Structures are given as structure tokens and as C-alpha cells.
Amino acid sequence: MIISNFASKLIPWYTLHKRDLPWRNTRSPYFIWLSEVILQQTRVAQGLPYFEKFVAAFPDVFALAAAPEDEVLRLWQGLGYYSRARNLHRCAQEVVEKHHGEFPATAAALRRLPGIGPYTAAAIASFAFGEAAPVVDGNVYRVLARYLGIQEDISRPSTYKVFEQAARELMQGTDPGLFNQAIMEFGSLQCSPKDPGCMHCPLQAACYAFQHGQVTALPVKSGKVKVRERFFYYSFIRCAGQVLLSKRGAGDIWEGLYELPLREMEELPEEPLLPEGWNLPVQRLEFPEGTVKHLLSHQRLFARCVAIELEEKYLNSLREWAAPKSYLLVSECDVPKFGKPVLVSKFLELLKFPYL
């Protein structure tokens, strides 16, 4: 079969320029899946240490499936979108329970597993099993919109099919795994969002956007997401070498992670406030200046924290105060064992807490 002009230029470019990454030297669906889920959250350079941490802790799908959820969330800490970590864990359990530890070999079957969408399914099916399943991620949207001059809005879900079909046609006659790796790497290194390397691009002569002066206009993306502002006021409460933590409940950001006792407010106070219903004598109080800002994809968080220290003799009273609120009293040196949002870690650092 004749390969497309696009693929005949793309694949030699990839052979020459590809980064040597651990998940590229394997056909193991487990490692490929792990790397793809992590890389949906972050860039390659930041994702690499997470991948290595996960592989060291859970060398195979059985180890991941058997791990406690808290441990998975702790290793995921800092990547955000914690529902993906929970799905990762559930998916491993399902692969073990329903598939005897073997990942299904087709994109269609992979998509039935928790947390595996069309992109990840295509990546695993093509990289590990050679199925001609095109991946369509942000890089692929950009490269194909520019190269083919596709003007459709990529924020509309219906556009996905247009790009998937285009990629399917261009990959014909190639090794699908190689083609998919190549187009993603090309989008990441050469045809980048800002400042693409058009002047020394092997696709330049046939590239619609380059030839028509539309490189910065493509891909077309409309519809900005509404950002919600929230105001978090944390209390860091310490007594006799113990601190209070609170497990984040279901249905909101950071589900299942541990944070400090929180009051969500309409606006943040200028003066320190004690927690609601507080009735214990404070030995020392610290209220660091300034607001810490933290951006999530659809939320902008503004936060402050008050540090409250109690004399040792009030430990039991603190325990009684904390019990109805379901706060946990944990030893300071155990704090690193709990998966925490980055925002909470920032406050612990600000307060010079030694156990991060």
C-alpha cells in the first residue's frame, strides 16, 4: 500500500527527532496506559518522574490493583484531576478481575474499561497491539488543522470525527503505533502552538496553513470555559505533635484527598478567624500575610490559612472538638503519607512545617 505524502515525511522526521522516553521502548499495554494517563495531566518533562514513581511502586497491573486507594492518590499528588487517579485504580482492578490481568487488545474493548476514553484506547491499541486506531489529541488537532486547512471548531465534540477520519486516511500503509507516536511528537516539538518551526519543516511545501498564511489562525477554537472563583480559609491546628486533617468528600475537587480543616467563604478575612464552634484556649496563633492563588482548569481558588497551636494538656479536648466534624488527628510525621492537594502543601511550606 502506498503511504501518504504526509506520512512519508512525518515518519523520517520522527526517527530523527524523537525523544527517548521509557514508554516508547515497550509494547507493554500496562506501561503504555500508565504513561498516557499521566501525560494527559502534564507535559513529558513533568510526567516522567511520576511515571517512574508509579512503575517503581506498582511494577505491574496486579500490584496497582492491590494497592490501597490512598496510596495511589498520594503518588498522584500534584497532577490534579484526582478522579483520573481513582479511575486508574479502578481500571487496574477491572483488568485483574475481569481480564485475568491482560489488557484487551482492541480500542473498542479498551474503551469499556473505567477512565479509558477514545484517545487512550487508540494509543494502547495502536502502540501495544498494532491496531489502525488513530489518536486524536491536542497535538493531532493542531497538526492536521494546519496541514490540511481544516476550519472546523475543535471545541465542538462533533469535530472529533472529522479529525479521526483524516488521521485514519493519512496513516494507511504505515505502522499505526509509529504513525501515532510520530504525529503527537511532531505536534509537540515541531508544529507547536506558539512559534512552530515552519521554516525548517519537512511538511512545509504541502502545508495549507503555511501556504495560506493561517498558521496562527489554525486550529479554530472557540468557546472559553467559565471560571468559578472560590475562597478557602484553612486552619492548621497543632497540639502535642499531632495535627488535624480532613478528608475531602465526594462530588467536588480533590475527592478522597486530605486537606486542613476548611471554611469556604464569600470572601477572605483580613484578620485571623478561629474555626467555627471553636472553644479551646489558643497558645500561639500565626496568620501569614497575603492570599495564595491556585488555578484549576475551571476554578480559580484564593486561599489563606491560620496556624493555631494548643498546649499539650488540651489534646483530649481537641479530639472531642474534632470528632463530630470527622477530622482526623494524626501524628505530624505521618502527614507525608496522606495525599494532599498542592494548595495545602503550599501552606505547609509557608508555615515551615517540617513534614511535607
Ligand code: SF4
Ligand atoms: S509548516 Fe508549520 S504549520 Fe505547517 S506543519 Fe510544518 S510546522 Fe506545522
